[in-house]
Amino acid sequence: MTIVAAADGSALGNPGPSGWAWYVDDERWSAGGWPHGTNNMGELMAVIDLLESTAHQDDDLRILCDSQYVINSVTKWMPGWKRKGWRKSNGSPVLNRELLERLDRGLQGRSYTFEWVKGHAGHDLNEAADARARAAATAYQKGDTIPIGPGWPGRSSGAGEPAADAVLEFDLFDGLPAEETDEQTVERLERELLDPAVRADSSQVAALLHSGFEEIGRSGRLWGRDALLESPADEDTPATELTVLGAQKLGDDAILLTLRTVDARGSTLRSSLWLRSAGRWRLRFHQGTPEA
Numbered sequence: 660m661t662i663v664a665a666a667d668g669s670a671l672g673n674p675g676p677s678g679w680a681w682y683v684d685d686e687r688w689s690a691g692g693w694p695h696g697t698n699n700m701g702e703l704m705a706v707i708d709l710l711e712s713t714a715h716q717d718d719d720l721r722i723l724c725d726s727q728y729v730i731n732s733v734t735k736w737m738p739g740w741k742r743k744g745w746r747k748s749n750g751s752p753v754l755n756r757e758l759l760e761r762l763d764r765g766l767q768g769r770s771y772t773f774e775w776v777k778g779h780a781g782h783d784l785n786e787a788a789d790a791r792a793r794a795a796a797t798a799y800q801k802g803d804t805i806p807i808g809p810g811w812p813g814r815s816s817g818a819g820e821p822a823a824d825a826v827l828e829f830d831l832f833d834g835l836p837a838e839e840t841d842e843q844t845v846e847r848l849e850r851e852l853l854d855p856a857v858r859a860d861s862s863q864v865a866a867l868l869h870s871g872f873e874e875i876g877r878s879g880r881l882w883g884r885d886a887l888l889e890s891p892a893d894e895d896t897p898a899t900e901l902t903v904l905g906a907q908k909l910g911d912d913a914i915l916l917t918l919r920t921v922d923a924r925g926s927t928l929r930s931s932l933w934l935r936s937a938g939r940w941r942l943r944f945h946q947g948t949p950e951a
Contacts, residue, residue: 662716664709665723665776665784668701669792671800673866678795679705680808681712682788688808692795698862701792702726703758710765712811720771725778725785728860733773736856737763747856754856842906845914845933845940852942853901853920861888869934869941877927877947904928912936919950926950 662683669692670677678692679701689708692701706722706729713720724730737759740746745753745760753759776782778789791808798805848867857863865888872884900921907915912935920927932944 661719661721662713663721663723663784665782665788666702666705666709666729667725667778667785667788667792668698668703668705669789669796670696670698670701671796673698673862676796676800677701678792678797678799679703679708680788680791680795681705681709682784682791686809687811688787688791689810690791690795690806690808692792692799692805694799698866699726699728699860700755700758701796702729703732703755703762705788705792707758707762707765710762710769710771714765715813716811720769722771722773723776723782723784724773725776725789726860726862727775728856728863730773730775731859732759733762733766751854841908841914841935841940845906845916845931846903848933848940848942849916849918849931850901864888867942869936869943872942872944874945875947877924877949914940920947924949 664681664683666679666681668677668679674695674697676692676694677696677698677700678690680688680690682688689712691704691708702724706724709722710720739748740753740759741763745756747753776785778785791806794806797803851857852864852867865884868884868887870884872887874882874887876882902919904917904919905915906917909915909932914933916931916933918929918931920929926949927947928950929945929947931942933940934943935941
């Protein structure tokens with residue numbers, strides 16, 4: 660027999676009040692979350708709790724995820740991260756390490772497969788998990804009782820409670836200084852967009868892009884927001900060296916960033932227009948030109 664379950668995460672603000680959930684059917688599902696976390700933390704914790712909840716079962720497990728970050732972490736990146744002491748190809752520490760280590764332990768000895776499903780596309784199990792993860796995040800936001808669900812039959816008492824120490828690193832805003840200038844914020848977010856692990860997860864990229872985003876790439880191709888989100892980078896892509904050449908404020912809520920990047924293709928001169936709306940900086944326009 661194979662257990663088929665969807666796992667999903669939600670964050671209101673990313674980071675912000677966050678939730679996670681896995682769902683098999685109305686009698687077998689679980690949810691939880693944190694007052695402050697990220698979407699990726701929720702995605703990871705949903706799979707972790709599913710594995711731990713079904714650890715006493717001998718059945719195969721088929722896990723449906725709309726997160727490429729989770730699937731790629733398990734199927735592509737984690738072996739290399741472990742060999743390198745939980746560091747990425749560019750030497751920087753892997754985010755959410757404690758959750759990933761817990762996930763790695765949960766996978767040991769299990770027969771499982773991961774299957775990507777498109778989120779918000781009418782897939783019944785995915786929609787059910789998404790609704791419960793979002794409900795948990797909303798409950799944390801409002802201070803309401805968390806709808807944790809019935810869990811899995813036969814799981815030991817207390818096992819369904821989310822671990823308090825699971826509130827760990829925050830993906831997009833990890834290490835945020837107490838005081839950061841607008842220019843420093845924009846530079847940090849620009850670097851996030853060049854991180855292959857971030858680029859491989861469309862949900863993280865989407866959080867950084869303006870709704871009207873356009874890019875003229877170094878090849879001369881015009882990209883829109885949707886096209887970029889459908890073409891995630893791979894974690895194994897060589898890290899790009901980035902040097903900021905200038906940061907000019909065009910107004911209270913607009914910054915033009917000029918920079919040089921170096922990768923296997925050579926040196927590229929770039930410009931990025933960042934706009935702030937509702938307290939969040941997002942990339943509105945980007946252009947790259949090969950340096951002569």
